[in-house]
Amino acid sequence: MFNREHTDIKDKELIFRDLLSTGRSTMLALGKESDPICEFALSTAAGLEKTPRLLESRFLYDARGSEIYENICAQPEYYLTRTEASMLDRFAAQISRITGSVTLLELGSGNSAKMDSLFREFLEQSSRIRYLPVDVSSSALRQAGKDIRRKFPDVHVIGIHSTYEKMFPLLSCFSPSLILFLGSTIGNLDEQETIRFFSRMTRQMEDGDFFLLGIDLVKDPALLEAAYNDAAGVTREFTRNLFVRMNRELGSGIDLETVEHEAKYNPDLRRIEIAARFDRGQQIRISPLGRTFSVRSGEKIRTEISRKFVLDEMPPFLSAFGLELREVFTDEKKWFGLLLLQKTRPSTLKPIYDA
Ligand SMILES: C[S@@+](CC[C@H](N)C(=O)[O-])C[C@H]1O[C@@H](n2cnc3c(N)ncnc32)[C@H](O)[C@@H]1O
Structure with a gap:
């Protein structure tokens, strides 16, 4: 390597x-x-300047995030991985014949x-x-x-x-x-x-x-919402891990106890919208840039969408x-x-x- x-x-x-x-x-x-930290800092600051606020979902996948994602794939509510994997098993021969x-x-x-x-x-x-x-x-x-x-x-x-x-x-x-x-x-x-x-x-x-x-x-919104709100709380941990990463890499100083996971289906835009909801106001620091953003109690910061x-x-x-x-x-x-x-x-x- x-x-x-x-x-x-x-x-x-x-x-x-x-x-x-x-x-x-x-x-x-x-x-x-x-510089990966600088890239993360710039992207996070740009997302916190937007209304409504949102973060780039690629930053969910640090080493811990990738591990949690694998665990999400194994949850009974998360039908996506199982369904696609069994389709690939079934159709791989046909795909390889065509290509x-x-x-x-x-x-x-x-x-x-x-x-x-x-x-x-x-x-x-x-x-x-x-x-x-x-x-x-x-x-x-x-x-x-x-x-x-x-x-x-x-x-x-x-x-x-x-x-x-x-x-x-x-x-x-x-x-x-x-x-x-x-x-x-x-x-x-x-x-x-x-x-x-x-x-x-x-x-x-x-x-x-x-x-x-x-x-x-x-498909049925109940099935969609269940997939992103698994009973074991793995997707919740995935969302929170982004803020763990911000604390570690950007010195954000977020009280993680205030961060709650929310995933809802928006039927007009045909997408699951995942956000972190802050139960108390927070000051989020982006130390590499010397900037601080105030987040209100009840405010949501979008971390991911999943269009259907x-x-x-x-x-x-x-x-x-x-x-x-x-x-x-x-x-x-x-x-x-x-x-x-x-x-x-x-x-x-x-x-x-x-x-
Ligand atoms: C939803 S997971 C899917 C993983 C795998 N393809 C599967 O089907 O199980 C998305 C994957 O894309 C990677 N990823 C997200 N944004 C990316 C980007 N902008 N460029 C390259 N990889 C990205 C993540 O690290 C993660 O491994």
């Missing part, structure tokens, strides 16, 4: 091409040029646990396959790498510690590829962020590359980005959807340039 600092995309391309040719499993960090032999690149890969059935099917086609998990959580990547090497020695794993956005400019290095975005993680982005995500990603995909998208579908989707609405939306539907899969209860798409032509939308 090694970490290196590289600011230039061309340098990164060369490193990747080198790593791909050696076949050595490793881990690489993109964006090491920026043929490709590099597997997973965005927001977490523990990579759902990949097993795909690895098995792709290893039927080729004696050795390549897998690039991309995640902001270095602890999750490290553990996933170890687990995969133990279970599947013929999978060449290159873990990439990075945001999705920093990875996009390098996507063409791995073509032909199947890019996976599972767990309905796309639902954590609001509508504008989703458009920006697809616009930037598809501009960097080569024609013929595939994309597998897992989405949680609109209607299956039939997705193909026309994705087609505007040049992604054509190749196959759609769902479970018996129609709770979850998997869309296999292929980049066939340029986006018909105006490009959105990186800030």
Whole structure:
């Protein structure tokens, strides 16, 4: 394993091409040029300046956050992971037949646990396959790498510690590829962020590359709300951990006893909205920036959204980005959807340039 600092995309391309040719499993960090504490501080301050206040959900996943998320996935109310994993078991062979032999690149890969059935099917086609998990959580990547090497020695794993956005400019290095975005993680982005995500990603995909998208579908609000309010209080701990992280990394000085987890379904926006509600007023310090924000008693700070989707609405939306539907899969209860798409032509939308 090694970490290196590289600011230039061309340098990164060369490193990747080198790593791909050696076949050595490793881990690489993109964006090491920026200071992670400073990035967290700036993002938190920007979110606390907004009305209503909100924090970027990617910061939920420090080492402890990733651990708690795995525990959420095991809760009986959290049907998403179980449902999607059993669909992948059922449809992996069909997916691999459609894509043929490709590099597997997973965005927001977490523990990579759902990949097993795909690895098995792709290893039927080729004696050795390549897998690039991309995640902001270095602890999750490290553990996933170890687990995969133990279970599947013929999978060449290159873990990439990075945001999705920093990875996009390098996507063409791995073509032909199947890019996976599972767990309905796309639902954590609001509508504008989703458009920006697809616009930037598809501009960097080569024609013929595939994309597998897992989405949680609109259903009874009681089932949705239960999934984000598990009886064991694991999701509550996940929300509170963000403030534990702020205290540790930003010196925020928050009394954690005042932070309560709230998750409600907003039917107009078709999304679960998760917030921390403060039972008493607080002064939140962002020490690296020398700033303090006052939070009123009863005030909520949004920590995450989880949008829910209607299956039939997705193909026309994705087609505007040049992604054509190749196959759609769902479970018996129609709770979850998997869309296999292929980049066939340029986006018909105006490009959105990186800030
Ligand atoms: C909802 S979890 C899904 C994990 C896994 N794909 C699954 O299906 O169980 C989201 C994952 O995306 C990662 N993540 C969140 N925001 C990210 C970002 N902007 N860039 C890269 N990874 C991100 C988190 O660390 C976490 O592992």
